[in-house]
Every structure is written in C-alpha cells, then in structure tokens.
Amino acid sequence: MEGLSHEEKLRLSVLRDVSKICQEVGGQIKMELEKDVINLIGELIWKKMRVISQDLEHFAKHAKRTTINAEDVKLLTRRNPSLRATVCEMADKAAKKKRQGKEKATEELS
Amino acid sequence: MDVEDYDISKLTSKFKIEAIREVLKLHFVDSKTRITEDVLQLVAEVIRIITTEATLRASRQASIEGLVEVQILHVEKILPQLMLDFI
Incomplete structure (x- = not known):
C-alpha cells in the first residue's frame, strides 16, 4: 500500500468491498465468478460512484443547499x-x- | 437460493462507510459540499444494491447459457441494460 496515492488506496478499498459482496452473492446462488468479472464490476462501481457524487452535489446545489440530504438520494x-x-x-x-x-x-x- | 428468488436481506457484506465518504468527497467539485452520516448510509445501500444487481444479472446470463461460471462476456452483455434502467 506504500507509495499509492489517496485515490488509488480508495479504489482498492472499494474493489475489496465489491469483491466481498460479489463472492458472497456468488456463494449464495452457487455460481462461480471469474476474477476478471469481479474486477470489471469493481471498475463499474468505482466509475458509478463518481457519477453519483456529482449528481448528488448538483441536486443539493439546485435546491440551494450545501448539505446533501435524503431527498437528493431519492431523486438519484x-x-x-x-x-x-x-x-x-x-x-x-x-x-x-x-x-x-x-x-x-x-x-x-x- | 437461486438467481430468480435472491433475497438481499440475507447478504451480510457491506461497503465501508468511511471509504464511501472519502470517494464522494474526492469527486465533489465544491469544497463546501457536505453529507450527513444518515445520508451516507443511504448512498452506501444504493451502491451495495447496484453491485448485487450486476452480479445477479451476469449470473443469470451465464446460467441462460448453461454455465455455472460467470465470465467477463456475461457482464458485458448485461452492462448496457443495467446502465439504462437501474440508476
């Protein structure tokens, strides 16, 4: 983990959580997931989180707030x-x- | 459980709230933007549901093709629809 940027560390952390969820779901429905599948879903979630962050920020801004609230997530x-x-x-x-x-x-x- | 009757309440894995907070902060354009703990929990749940949905749809695609191993092409097949109708 040494020498990695803050963003890289976060990416790895998200990937780890995605991997945990995918593996658990896979185990429950008795399906085997290739490693690439998990990495792809991880990448997808990482990119989606960027879009979600920006959407939420814009929704709050549109409502003339600086704090994101539950209404923004509902709109999302x-x-x-x-x-x-x-x-x-x-x-x-x-x-x-x-x-x-x-x-x-x-x-x-x- | 199989793909069709999957029950998400049986899923115990979760995203780390702190990581979600940091990722959101990283992408905010305005440094004044804030998010509360309760709302962070909502966002974490939404992301967890997307992850689960992607896994389930890819798994269903694999089983339609008569396989028990999910391959990258299965994810590729379900990706456009997921992006269109899910969030």
Whole structure:
C-alpha cells in the first residue's frame, strides 16, 4: 500500500468491498465468478460512484443547499421505482429513529 | 437460493462507510459540499444494491447459457441494460 496515492488506496478499498459482496452473492446462488468479472464490476462501481457524487452535489446545489440530504438520494433513484422505495423506507426509518431519540432526550430533561 | 428468488436481506457484506465518504468527497467539485452520516448510509445501500444487481444479472446470463461460471462476456452483455434502467 506504500507509495499509492489517496485515490488509488480508495479504489482498492472499494474493489475489496465489491469483491466481498460479489463472492458472497456468488456463494449464495452457487455460481462461480471469474476474477476478471469481479474486477470489471469493481471498475463499474468505482466509475458509478463518481457519477453519483456529482449528481448528488448538483441536486443539493439546485435546491440551494450545501448539505446533501435524503431527498437528493431519492431523486438519484427516480428512474428505478423499487430502488426508490427501498431508499424511502430506509430514510423514513432513520428519521423515525432520530425523532424517537430526540423525544427521549426531552423526556429525560423534563 | 437461486438467481430468480435472491433475497438481499440475507447478504451480510457491506461497503465501508468511511471509504464511501472519502470517494464522494474526492469527486465533489465544491469544497463546501457536505453529507450527513444518515445520508451516507443511504448512498452506501444504493451502491451495495447496484453491485448485487450486476452480479445477479451476469449470473443469470451465464446460467441462460448453461454455465455455472460467470465470465467477463456475461457482464458485458448485461452492462448496457443495467446502465439504462437501474440508476
């Protein structure tokens, strides 16, 4: 890992996580994945992450914000209804948890 | 489990949140752009789902061709459609 740029290290880290996921899925459905297949999917995800970053930044900017929020991620998944539903469900759950945490804190205060 | 009835809730591997944060930061044009922890979790899940979907579609392509080993050409075949309809 010595001598690698920050970007290269991140790329390797993403590739490692992609590889873990691919191997696990492959094991579960009893399919063998060639090493090149995993590298290609890794490359694809790396490039996709760049597009996702820029899209999210632009969405936030369009809404005159500098902080990316859950609405931006929902907009990102607009073309895939089931993915959008998953994101909405996750975002709702996180928001609910946060609210409950706050209520608990105020209860303790009063 | 096979390709058609795959259940993603059984998948335990995840992306490292810190790595996702760094990659996003790397690609932001404006240094003022921020992202919160909750939203980062959403992005990580989206990326995890894309990874899984790519693996499953390539695997399905391989099994249609009667193979149990997924080769690079299977990924190449499913790639254009994945890029068009997935995200």
